[in-house]
Amino acid sequence: MPIMILPDSSFTCTMEEILFMADIPSCYIKDFDAVVKMVDRDEGYILLDRTSFYPVGGGQPNDTGKISWDGRNATVIDVRKKNGIYHYITGEIPDVGTKVACSIDWDRRYAHMKMHTAQHILSAVMWNRYRAVTVGNQIHADYSHIDFHPLEIGQEDIGGIEEEVNEIISSGSKVKVEDHSREFIHNSIEVERIDLSRLPSSVKELRTVLIDDGKIDLCPCAGTHVGDLSELGHLNIVKRKSKGAKRIRVQYELK
């Protein structure tokens, strides 16, 4: 059975405070202060006591940005989630205990937030229209794609899909983040769309994204999202391509 790729909805194994996890307004944090908790000079990474840098995951690329302290600075070039959030930096490396000012490259992050929120809508529309499950996705700042299965559509179907997605976008519905129990998610989403059985039994609560209070989409997700759908603009489906038996890749952009 095809299983939707579950965006990583648990940061519980990490040791730092993840600022963008709290709610939708926290996804808009561009600048924050933090204290360096660990440094690996050979590998070129640091860990912080709190961060809002998004680590690559769930089809969403990592954030980039700057950190500065005492008149010095470094560039964050990659962010990875391991047993903590690893910020890979170039330039000088601060000592453990240093208070640093962090700044996220906002144009890149905001583009990812919009693309990722649009992905929720397109995935929901494709499920409702065709019972097509999202089995893969990759977000970029300029274009993104989603793989659906099982799905058989032709070019003649694209206009109707675009129209439905853009109607939803222009509704200006609000996006919320709430913690919900595993049972609530299980009872709210068809198991063919999202199968929670792969999640460890220790995960009892899931960060859940609700668009229009769940009427448009309800999905466990730890990505970053915009708060109002009207921020997305207009979605164009650029391409559809067969990726195997009943598997179709849909590429889209936001204008």
Ligand SMILES: [Zn+2]
């Ligand atoms: Zn999401």
